[in-house]
Amino acid sequence: MxxxxxxxxxxxxxxxxxxxxxxxxxxxxxxxxxxxxxxxxxxxxxxxxxxxxxxxxxxxxxxxxxxxxxxxxxxxxxxxxxxxxxxxxxxxxxxxxxxxxxxxxxxxxxxxxxxxxxxxxxxxxxxxxxxxxxxxxxxxxxxxxxxxxxxxxxxxxxxxxxxxxxxxxxxxxxxxxxxxxxxxxxxxxxxxxxxxxxxxxxxxxxxxxxxxxxxxxxxxxxxxxxxxxxxxxxxxxxxxxxxxxxxxxxxxxxxxxxxxxxxxxxxxxxxxxxxxxxxxxxxxxxxxxxNYNADGTIPNLPWWNTEGVAQIESLDPYRRVEAETIAWTSRVPSPWDHPIDWVPGIKTAKNGDSVYVTRITNKTYIKVAGVDFGKGAERFTARVASGAGGTIELHLDSFSGPVIGTLAVGSTGGWGAWQSLSAPVKGAAGKHDLFFVFKGDGSDPLFDFDYWQFAKAGK
The missing domain is CATH 2.115.10.20 (Glycosyl hydrolase domain; family 43)
Known part of the structure; x- marks a missing residue:
């Protein structure tokens, strides 16, 4: 391929x-x-x-x-x-x-x-x-x-x-x-x-x-x-x-x-x-x-490429963003992994009108494209639920890019017991792809993830 x-x-x-x-x-x-x-x-x-x-x-x-x-x-x-x-x-x-x-x-x-x-x-x-x-x-x-x-x-x-x-x-x-x-x-x-x-x-x-x-x-x-x-x-x-x-x-x-x-x-x-x-x-x-031709006809396009289309506007991280807002999700590859771009992992679930990210396990990640931090962010908040716990590492531009913060997620009292947790961030300014890299012990699910939001520096 x-x-x-x-x-x-x-x-x-x-x-x-x-x-x-x-x-x-x-x-x-x-x-x-x-x-x-x-x-x-x-x-x-x-x-x-x-x-x-x-x-x-x-x-x-x-x-x-x-x-x-x-x-x-x-x-x-x-x-x-x-x-x-x-x-x-x-x-x-x-x-x-x-x-x-x-x-x-x-x-x-x-x-x-x-x-x-x-x-x-x-x-x-x-x-x-x-x-x-x-x-x-x-x-x-x-x-x-x-x-x-x-x-x-x-x-x-x-x-x-x-x-x-x-x-x-x-x-x-x-x-x-x-x-x-x-x-x-x-x-x-x-x-x-x-x-x-x-x-x-x-x-x-x-x-x-x-x-x-x-x-x-x-x-x-x-x-x-x-x-x-x-x-x-x-x-x-x-x-x-x-x-x-x-x-x-x-x-x-x-x-x-x-x-x-x-x-x-x-x-x-x-x-x-x-x-x-x-x-x-x-x-x-x-x-x-x-692009349509001048006479309204449509050109012949190549078969679906992997790159897709360009983003047409930035994402605002200073408003509530649903965790199930995703540009790409997979798992951080290990040296022994088959050399493919995607492996099944993270899923979504729905409870009533609420949708959230679930089946988060160690080294899975979510990419959110084109996040505009402007002059800078100082804090990250996430709503999570867990009976086990783990961490959310915040990386810029790739799953191994600069870390701007880490949110520790402990037990919230069980699955379905939602809590809002926050952590300081540093170095988040300008426009970047944002990667949530999830880490924890073992192979069992770590926590569920409902939504997130950053706070501007100085606010």
Missing amino acids: SKSVCAIAVAALAAACPSHAENPIIQTNFTADPAPMVYNGTVYLYTSHDEDDAYGFKMKEWRLYTSTDMVNWTDHGAVASLKTFPWARQDNDAWAPQVVPRNGKFYLYAPVSVPGEPKNVIAVAVADKPEGPFKDALGHPLVGPVTGYIDPTAFVDDDGQAYLYWGNPNLWYVKLNQDMVSYSGPIVQEPTKPANYQEGPWFYKRGGKYYLAYASTCCSEGIGYVMSDHPTGPWVHHGDIMDGNKASSGNHPGIIDYKGGSYVFGFNYRFNFDDTPVHRERRSITVAKF
């Missing part, structure tokens, strides 16, 4: 590329089917979730991650699951979702299965805020059951008309009503199916043109796209955004414009193949930045 300089887990090289993402962008869970939504200045990235023990598709929930800088992603945990649709099969098939806002509500469209029914259906759930919780809107499928009714993508046009596209290997659409949970007119199978279309459509409008990106001919799947002057075609194929790659049997695009840049999301199997040469459905979401 080729590795960019920024992705190599060597301190001297990691410091050479600060404030940059690494692909895949989520390391604490296996994620796929990215559905980014820009809302009120934030990217809301909805995903499907491959279970840690998956071999084939094993998917039970939909997760959410947010970012304002395209590099540090905050985990909000599961915002919907198969339990959201109690009439659906409960042990599997929580496949590719999309969420769209309208009239102060947020609508989640997702394919699920019905017990005893081999064909597919699409369900819809609704929430009052993008973080959910989402609730079943109908108590039954919106469309289906029909074989291949998967991968819904929704869009509300400028004139208020909403559309829902979906399908594998055929492409269907229907016009949604203003309530977003019913439709008018017939379900139409697209008569001019896009060239090399397979599944995973992503429908949007830009510059007066309609775009439909999709996972292209299986297998391997790249990303193809077509354009039209009308929301229901006819569609004109303009090439591929990304060619297929033998390292990834699948793909699934999500495309947004955000803070002056254009981004395409997809997924690969990098973390699976870091662990084993055996293909398993344990996927990881990736992102690349691109």
